[in-house]
Every structure is written in C-alpha cells, then in structure tokens.
Amino acid sequence: MSSTSFARSEVVENLVRDASMAPSMHNAQPWRFQYSRAGDSITLRADPERAMPHADPQLRALHLGCGAALFNLRVAAQHAGFRPVVTTLPDPDDWQILAHVSLRESAGTIDPGLAALHTAIAERRTSRRPFDERPIPDELADRLVAQARAEGGRLAFLSGWHLSLVLDVIEEAELSSAHSGDPDEQRWVRTGVKLSDAATDGIPETGFGPRRSDGRAPVRDFARGRSETGDAGPGTAAFEHMPLLGLLCTEHDHPSDWLAAGQAMERTLLTATREGLATSFATQALERSELRWLLRDPVWGAGPVQMVIRLGYGPLGRPTPRRPVREVLEVVQ
Template sequence: MHNAQPWRFRYARGSGTFRVYADFERTMPHSDPEDRALHLGCGAALFNLRVAVANAGLHPQAELLPDPSDASLLAAVRTTAPADEEDADLGLLHPAIRERHTSRYPFAETDIPEDLRSALMNAARREGATLAFPSSWHLRWVQELAEEAEARNLTDDGSEEDLARWTRTGSEEADTAPDGVPAYAFGPRKRGGRAPMRDFSGGKPSTDLGSTPFEVNPHLALLTTEEDGPRDWLVAGQAMERVLLLATAKGLATSFSTQALEWPDLRWPLRDPVSGTGRVQMILRLGYGPKGPVTPRRPVGDVLGFEP
C-alpha cells in the first residue's frame, strides 16, 4: 500500500535460511490500523523470495509466523533442498518480478479471455486463497463501495495524513525518494468511467498529468480468504503476487483498489453476496493498457542483512 515497502530480510548463511520481518516503522495508523495491508505487502515480498529461490534451483521451504513471541517475524524460508517439479513452475515467474508494477492509467475495454481468467483463479487457489471476478449487480456494488470510500478519504484527516507521508510531490523528492508514490506515477485524473482509481493528490493541485476517461466496464477481481488473521493476510499476499506475476507474464496491466478495504463498514459488504462468506483482502483491476512508470525501490542494503 502506497509503496511503503514494509519488509526486511535477514539471511543466515550457516542454515541457508531467510527470515522475513515486518518493518513496523512503515505502518499507516489510520488507513491500516491492524497492519493487514502491511502483512499483504510482506506476503507479496515473501512470494517473490520463493520465486527467486526456485529460480536458483533450490526448494523454498516456507514457514509462516514461526515464532509466536515475535510478531515482527513473519516467515522463515529454508533454501537447502534442491528444487522439485512444483518449484519449476515458480521459477518460470521470475522474469515477471522486475516487469510487474502498478499502472494507474486507463485500460482497454477488451475482455480478458476465459482461459486466462481461469489460470489467474487457479494461481490464487494454489496459494490457499480465492480469486473471483464479480459481475452484474455485484460488480456495480463493488464499484459503488469503492467510490464511497474514495469520497470519504478525500475529506478524512487521518487518510490525508497517511497519504501525505507516502506521496512524493516535489520534483526533487519524486526523483530521489526510495519509497512512496512519486507524482510522476500518480496517473491522470479520472474523467468518467467506473474504474476505482485513487486520487493520490488528495484533491489538491499537483503535477498536471491531465485527465482522461477510464473504463466504463473495468475488469475487477476480489481476492478472499476464509479467515482474517495475520496468517491469512500472509497467505493472501502470496496469492496476490502469484496472480500479479502471472498476469504480467501474460501481458496484462494491473493496479489495486484498496479504498473500500480501509473502512470496516465498507469492507464487510464486499464479500460474496450469495454465500456471505470470504474476507476480501484485495480488489485487483486487470486489463490491457499502458504499463505506466515504475515506482522506486529501497536500496538492497536497507532491507537485507546477513549473519553467520
């Protein structure tokens, strides 16, 4: 969320084990009070680690929340065993890690082929989550909840504070900051359409990227888990990244819609209207369109440490 990059890694050479930690100095107290989004982001980083280990010919044996006494230790990944057949599938996603990034630009109205939708749903299922493409009145309901949340955020002091901390609006800051969302990546302002886009300027004057119509019928997908605790959030983050990497490899552009997830009274109604179950962890927007500019990344030395 907001490119906060709230993760840290430590590698123990002796045991060949990576430990993945949450960086709780990078929280968003108002928008993410339970650190749910933080865990999703760390889960995505964990999945990228698994892909990189598999690409190196090793088996990434991951254990979630290995130490109940340390809430910051989210996962341990042993890398000593040789890769197996399932790891080969992970390794194929490795080139997409560098290519994948959020696009805040309009996508074409072109349908996503059914076989690709099925593959994306299967990718989430392999990580223990569910991906569904809402349609008809459920899709309109998701769009309305996202619009309501965006309207709230624009007039909410807490949301404004979180956004101010993680957006880089000055030209020098945007060019040099290693994290956050720089002004050049805000994307154009939405003029019409139902794509659930965030106004990263908070409704204030900003770098003029213009305005443009967005999709009237955006392709949205809901990523859900059965339960809603730290372990489920890590599962969801890994499933989300597996979906995003596969989508990128197949030529899709992607972005997130988190606004409705930041308000408990709006997040709950997003769930499956038929079964009434499933905790929505992320709304993904998928489609064919411009990839948009990349956002910065923290230096490796800031996020990776070594020990014997």
C-alpha cells in the same frame, strides 16, 4: 570472507532485491530480511516503522505486502536453483517474524511453475492508466483463479449488481478520503520533481496517473490538488465504464490468512503480467472496516475480502522506487 561466502552473499542480495519488488500499500515496503550464513536461511520480518496506523490499524495490509515479498522470494529462489522450505509465522512470541525460508538445496522440491514467473517480477507495475474496454479470455480468467487458489486464496471476477455495488462502495470511500484527508497517504505521497526523483519509497508524482474525467474504474486520486498533471501528460483521461475487478478472499481473517493472501495476490499479478495484462489495486474501501465487509457477495459466501484487483489490457505503469538492498538486508553469522 571466502570466495564461496562472497558468492553466496551476492546470490542472497539478488534474492532480496527481487523480493523487494513486491507491491505494498503506498509502496511503503514494510519488510526487512535477515540472512543467516550458518543456517543458510532468510528470515522475513515486518518493519513496524512503516506501518499505517490510520489506514491499516490491524496491520492487515502490512502482512499482505510482506506476503507478496515472500512469494517473490520463493520465485527468485526457485529460479536460482534452490529448493526453499518456507515456514510462516514460526515464532508465536514475536509477530514481526513473518516467515523463515531455508535455502538448503536438498530440503524442498523444485516447482517449475514458480521459476517461470521470475521475469515477471521486474516487469510487473501498478498501472493507474486507462485500460481497454475488452474482456480477458475465459481461459486466462480461469488460470488466474487457479493461481490464487494454489496459494490459499479465492479470486472471483465481478459482474452485474455486485460489480456495481463494489464500485459504489469504493467511490464512497474515495470521496470520504478526499474530504477528510488521510495522514498515511500524505506521509507516503511524493510530490515535486526533487522529492520524487530522490525517493526510494512511497508513490512518486510520476506514478499518480491522470485524473478520471469519465468512466468508473476505481483509480485513486493521489494528486488531490497537489499536482496538475500525472504521468499521462494531460491531467485527465477517460477510464473504463465496466472495469474488470477481481475480489481476492480468504476463508478466515488472521495474520496467516493475510500472508497467504499476499502470496496469492502476487502469484496472480505475476501470471497476469506474463500474459500481457496491466494491473492495479483499489484499496480505498478496504481501509475502512465498515465498508470492507460490504464488498463481500452474500450469494457465493466467500470469506473476508483481502484485495480488490483491477485488470485489463492497457499501458503498464512506470516503475516505483525501491530501497537499496543494504537498507533491508542484514547478514549474520
């Protein structure tokens, strides 16, 4: 391999490493990347072996996670000086090919706004800890809404009766999951020190967070009797009574919308991280079709809800494991 090829391969590995820092349902990391030396391009593919047939039968959440990885890849490429050109769903005969990213430096345009988000990729965490009971400034809320809109999503912060409704629906979904069990959740939750320390995917025990003793923040109980303590030391904690929740919606509900929602979600999360906010997700109701549609607000008439994001001022979560780049990246001529 020539020195030029070696240097390019190292750059691509760094790009894929950043892309793989994206959040995904239960940290399943359902993506693969293929770098073509001849085309100087990266293809993002879905990894169906990491799909969740019980909680995500339509593969909507899989597309969201891969969309977040695609956004990270765009940010990393811009930061590295590339002008990437992205084509989503380029092959109608192969649903697993989710995006094609050309790295030819003269092809696209420079976006300083994307490059500026690069440091937040490594800083972003999913925090299942209590947040402060204080609102974020209106200017910041407006900026987060604009960030989601830039990627084709619509973000709306909840209040009043709609917030209460959404919290009720999420609590119903959480109780149902606790009683009936979730085989997908069981597959990806890692308990015990040895398993948690060795895992390169899934949710380790250190990422569970404390159980909620008070408040209405929609935090998921990943322990479910499997662990007595979470990453807070004590096993329980008081959470927010009025959590700040944002609904991320799209106009339609097709794979292209799911990919756009994943990019809008990650752009929002990285911006929030840069501004000192902690974030997490509430996906319980989204995993049940009969409850997902109840989350919509009939007054402002947005399209289907793709994600419920919890934001606030509080401690960042601990980093979750990531698969080595060699497991997710294939290099071809």
